[in-house]
Amino acid sequence: MTRFVAFSAALVLVAGAAFAHHGWGSYDAAHPVTVVGPIVTSKFENPHATITVKGADKTWTVTLAPTSRMSSRGATEKVIAVGQNVSAYGYPSTVEKDEMRAERITVDGKTFELR
């Protein structure tokens, strides 16, 4: 039983590291967009961090990565804080209006890959 519990715990850790929540299926990869502007709201939350960005044309909701991946890539809560200027390259949602999923973001000249 002890061995079983230890094995299960190990499995949960390994699987947890490999787990990604969303597919990219509901985003239009054929029409990538780059949204540049100040961050208006910022949520460093699971299943994905999200920011809203005041772009040139409209305010976009930009879906980022799960918080653990954001942190491990260096895109911490401070990096995506309200007021920071961001450039987000990604794909517009085919489901939600004015939402896009970022492939990568650039803040202060540093680029963070989010896939």
Add this chain to the structure above:
Amino acid sequence: MTHEAPAIFVALEQSGFATAIRQSPWLYPAANVGHIVSLVFFVGAVAVMDVRLLGGLAMTAPGPLLSRARGFAVAALVGMAVTGFVLFSAEASHLAVNPVFQLKAALVGAGLVNVALYEFMARREVAKLPPGAIMPARARIAGLLSLVIWVAVAACGRSIAYF
């Protein structure tokens, strides 16, 4: 989303409980893994029961085998319900209007109705059968429906994020 979720789901998503799930670095991923681990145990136990009802594993008496597997299935179902509620709460207003989630919820309902019908209409008769006996048709139908419904539930679950 193209249309608004009912207020109860918006309230759930905005609750302190759901906010805590979103803000924890590990709760959501842990529930995600727990949901799948529970699913593995559930489908494993259910497959043993369904195969027996369909006439496989016929060298064993159905009564003890089914009752043993049922224990695993019920425990795993509870695990899925708890972890599923955690996952659902974090994004309740989006999931409630997601067509694949709605299909999944309906299929879970159908699966539970199938269980209830079997329990009331066939379980006692099946439990008395000796090894190798022919299964009554209603037990075989319940086994086939169960297998199809629960696999479809799992497929829907994995597909929610893509719609």
